[in-house]
Amino acid sequence: MSPQEKQQGTEPMYELLYHPEIPGRGEYIRLVFEATGIPYSDVSNEEYNGYKKVQNLITEANPPAFAPPALLVHGEDYHGKPLVISQTSNILLYLGPKLGLVPEGDEIARYHVNGLAITALDFCSEAHDVHHPIDVEQYYEQQKEEAMKKAKAFTTRRIPKFFGYFETVLKENKEGNGMYLVGKSLTYADTTLWQVLEGIEFAFPKTVAKISKTYPLLSFFRGNIEEHKRLKEYLSSDRRLPFSMGIFRHYPELDA
């Protein structure tokens, strides 16, 4: 729940249903609320037994969610139940126009924002698979040998490929001045890519340090997002969860 919401004493319209204590994929959703100052409740982190509630809500939804994150929208009943939307990019697609995080009056731009957010989320998923290349239900230590091999391909080829792609997107979007991926104002593609880049740097600091100079627009873009007023406040608040052992993990042996 955001501070202003707590003061008002009303329930927020939006509930984020996600795992507790890690930024994970929930962070892509938190960022769009925080960037726009829209109240939301982060159920697992704010309510007693919140994660139990999350698990029930996502399995009881119709259609059920395959996995967190999901978004519960109060006041938007659907077939007699509160609306639950799942899949990260789908939640962002739903919230984008409502929070003013897609270019106004440009329907086509919404598809470009969605496509770029999906590509950033693919990059996130690949980063996860580096430490879990064989089996998501086993520990890293049980697949460390394979992870070392995958890390080599990821750090030498995949990171440069994604960095190069987004550098080009920034360059080609003339009206964005290196600050925005689409159009001339902040979209959820920007907040999503920014979070992925933060995660990549957390997990692979040496690799990123080594290649950053090759992608000057990407560095400029990152610095600019951090200066966004509301995001800056959020990033220094205790609502911002640090990376730890979630999707992005720092194992020095997997870095360059």
Add this chain to the structure above:
Amino acid sequence: MSPQEKQQGTEPMYELLYHPEIPGRGEYIRLVFEATGIPYSDVSNEEYNGYKKVQNLITEANPPAFAPPALLVHGEDYHGKPLVISQTSNILLYLGPKLGLVPEGDEIARYHVNGLAITALDFCSEAHDVHHPIDVEQYYEQQKEEAMKKAKAFTTRRIPKFFGYFETVLKENKEGNGMYLVGKSLTYADTTLWQVLEGIEFAFPKTVAKISKTYPLLSFFRGNIEEHKRLKEYLSSDRRLPFSMGIFRHYPELDA
């Protein structure tokens, strides 16, 4: 180009930009055109030097596409260039309402269709990663040992998890009568899931044979899609490309 379009002698509005000769992720796009009889041009498979054209178009688009498939839409110029949309689920999202493959007059249902299509495509990506767990740029034979390990986790836990999920979705969508994932008519979530299930069975026939009885609605759903008039015609045409060495691959040693 569809037969009716060839008769008319006009250029279709839509061009599918994808790799030649494999169904791959292009097939999710082909299926929505084929299911609705809307003309499209499959550039790589129909034009001389078509793949070269595909590669140029996707890198020259603004924003550029990260990878095929992409969709070029004639007559929908965007900033003075033909519109190109990329990312499979994003293309389907764009085409869904235009082709009548989302429930009519139900804005919310579009998010459910999108979420389910994304989950089906995640299943597709996981199936791909089974034969390429370490490095997409190396051959299967170079990562066969790791693929064997990943295949065990995929066939024993991930396939049942996804099958169980979609079985529940079909069960909970009462108005779909086991025939549709969302609502009471065909959506692109249905065609997408159907294609993924075809691919999973092609790649892992023993696994699917062993567990199919546990998911009766899923089997019913598959059979029903195949009886869809236009799809049935398409599936027996030479436009339908067989699975081979693309995303879904049949290596007997990776099956149960």
